[in-house]
Amino acid sequence: MNKPLLANSFRTGPDANGRFGTFGGRYVAETLMPLILEVEAAYKAARADDSFEAEWRRLLKDYVGRPSPLWFAERMTKHLRQSAPRGGGAQVWMKRDELNHTGAHKINAVLGQILLARRMGKKRIIAETGAGQHGVATATACALFDLPCTVFMGATDVERQQPNVFRMKLLGAEVVPVTSGAATLKDAMNEALRHWVANVTDTYYCIGTVAGPHPYPVMVRDFQSVIGEEARAQMLEATGRLPDTLVAAIGGGSNAMGLFHPFLDDASVAMLGVEAGGHGLQIEGGHAASLSGGRPGVLHGNRTYLLQDAEGQILEGHSISAGLDYPGVGPEHSWLHEIGRVKYVAATDAQALNAFQLCSRLEGIIPALEPAHALAHVMELAPTLPADHILLMNMCGRGDKDIFAVAKHLGVTL
Ligand SMILES: *Cc1c(COP(=O)(O)O)cnc(C)c1O
Numbered sequence: 001m002n003k004p005l006l007a008n009s010f011r012t013g014p015d016a017n018g019r020f021g022t023f024g025g026r027y028v029a030e031t032l033m034p035l036i037l038e039v040e041a042a043y044k045a046a047r048a049d050d051s052f053e054a055e056w057r058r059l060l061k062d063y064v065g066r067p068s069p070l071w072f073a074e075r076m077t078k079h080l081r082q083s084a085p086r087g088g089g090a091q092v093w094m095k096r097d098e099l100n101h102t103g104a105h106k107i108n109a110v111l112g113q114i115l116l117a118r119r120m121g122k123k124r125i126i127a128e129t130g131a132g133q134h135g136v137a138t139a140t141a142c143a144l145f146d147l148p149c150t151v152f153m154g155a156t157d158v159e160r161q162q163p164n165v166f167r168m169k170l171l172g173a174e175v176v177p178v179t180s181g182a183a184t185l186k187d188a189m190n191e192a193l194r195h196w197v198a199n200v201t202d203t204y205y206c207i208g209t210v211a212g213p214h215p216y217p218v219m220v221r222d223f224q225s226v227i228g229e230e231a232r233a234q235m236l237e238a239t240g241r242l243p244d245t246l247v248a249a250i251g252g253g254s255n256a257m258g259l260f261h262p263f264l265d266d267a268s269v270a271m272l273g274v275e276a277g278g279h280g281l282q283i284e285g286g287h288a289a290s291l292s293g294g295r296p297g298v299l300h301g302n303r304t305y306l307l308q309d310a311e312g313q314i315l316e317g318h319s320i321s322a323g324l325d326y327p328g329v330g331p332e333h334s335w336l337h338e339i340g341r342v343k344y345v346a347a348t349d350a351q352a353l354n355a356f357q358l359c360s361r362l363e364g365i366i367p368a369l370e371p372a373h374a375l376a377h378v379m380e381l382a383p384t385l386p387a388d389h390i391l392l393m394n395m396c397g398r399g400d401k402d403i404f405a406v407a408k409h410l411g412v413t414l
C-alpha cells in the first residue's frame with residue numbers, strides 16, 4: 001500500500017488545492033472560480049462555528065430521524081450460512097439509512113448545504129439530479145426553508161422518473177429538462193454549472209454526491225460521515241468491537257464515503273465499494289463501473305476515474321439502478337483505489353435484482369436498487385468468511401421508488 005497524504009492517517013485529505021493524490025482539484029472556467037472560492041471560504045467558516053453544526057444536528061435528529069438504527073440481519077445471515085462451509089458464514093449487519101426522511105442518505109448533505117447557502121445569504125438553490133433522489137431531497141429542504149428551487153434533470157431521466165418529477169413539483173420546485181448530450185445526469189450537471197455561472201450573485205449550487213470541483217467532494221463527504229460516525233459507535237455498543245468489513249454501493253460515491261471515512265484509519269477494517277456492473281464489465285457502455293472499467297480524466301471540475309472511449313469521450317453508464325449510472329466517481333475514491341485502502345468490485349443488474357428480492361423476503365426490508373448492489377456482493381462474500389466476521393453494509397435507500405422498474409424486469413404488469 002502507498003503512503004497516506006500525511007503520516008499515519010488516511011483521513012487528512014484533501015490538500016489545500018482540493019487534491020487527493022493526483023485526483024480532485026478544481027478544473028473550472030475562470031468565471032466559476034470566484035463562486036467556488038466563496039463556497040470554500042463559507043464552508044470553512046461554517047465548520048468553525050458551533051452553532052452551524054448544532055443547527056444541522058438538530059435537523060438530522062428532528063427532521064430526518066437520525067440516528068438511523070444498526071440492524072443485525074439474522075435471517076439473511078442464516079440463509080447465507082447454508083452455502084458456507086460448516087460453522088462458517090459471516091454476520092450481516094445493515095446501517096439503516098433507508099429510514100431517513102425522503103428515503104435515502106442524500107438529505108444528510110442537502111441539509112448541510114442548504115444551511116450553508118442561508119449563511120451565505122443566497123436566495124435561490126439549484127441542483128442536478130439523475131434518478132431524482134437528490135432533486136427530491138433538495139426540493140424538500142427548500143420547501144422547509146422557503147427557498148426557490150430549480151432542479152436540472154436530463155430529459156431522458158424526466159421521462160423515466162415521472163414519480164420523482166411529480167414529487168419535486170409537489171414540493172414547489174421547478175424541474176428543467178436538459179436535452180443536450182444523452183440528456184441524462186452528466187448533462188444535467190453540465191447545465192447546472194453553466195446556469196450557476198450566469199446567476200452568480202444570488203444562487204447556491206447544491207451538489208448531490210462527492211463529485212464536482214473542490215470543496216464539494218470534501219464538503220459532501222464531511223456531511224455524509226455522520227453515517228460512519230454513528231455506525232462506529234453503534235457497532236461498538238452492540239458488539240464491543242469494530243466491524244471487519246464495510247460494503248457500500250458506489251454511484252458518485254457519497255454514501256460509501258460517508259460510511260468509510262470514519263473508519264479509514266482503523267487498519268483492521270476492510271472496505272469494499274460496489275460499482276454497477278450492469279450487463280457485465282466486458283461490455284463497453286453496458287455498465288457504470290468507473291473504477292473497475294474506466295480510467296482517469298477530467299469531468300465536472302475534478303480529475304477522477306471516468307468511463308470513456310479510446311478518444312476520451314465520456315461514455316454513458318448503464319445500470320438497472322438509475323442512481324448508479326453516473327459515468328464518474330468522487331475523486332477521493334479514485335485515490336483510495338490507487339493506494340489500495342479500499343477495494344472496488346462490481347455487481348451486475350441480475351445480481352442486484354436477486355438481492356433486492358431476497359432482502360425483501362428475508363428481512364422485510366425492500367432495499368433501493370443501489371444498496372441491492374452492495375448486498376449482492378455481501379451475498380457472495382459472506383459464505384467465504386468465518387462466523388465471527390462482521391460484514392456491515394450501508395442500506396442507503398429504500399426501494400419504494402424502484403418497484404415499477406423491478407416489476408418490469410420481472411415481467412409483472414402493475
Ligand atoms: C443517489 C443514490 C446513490 C448513489 O449516490 P452515491 O453518491 O454513490 O451515494 C446510492 N443509493 C441511493 C439510495 C441513492 O439515492
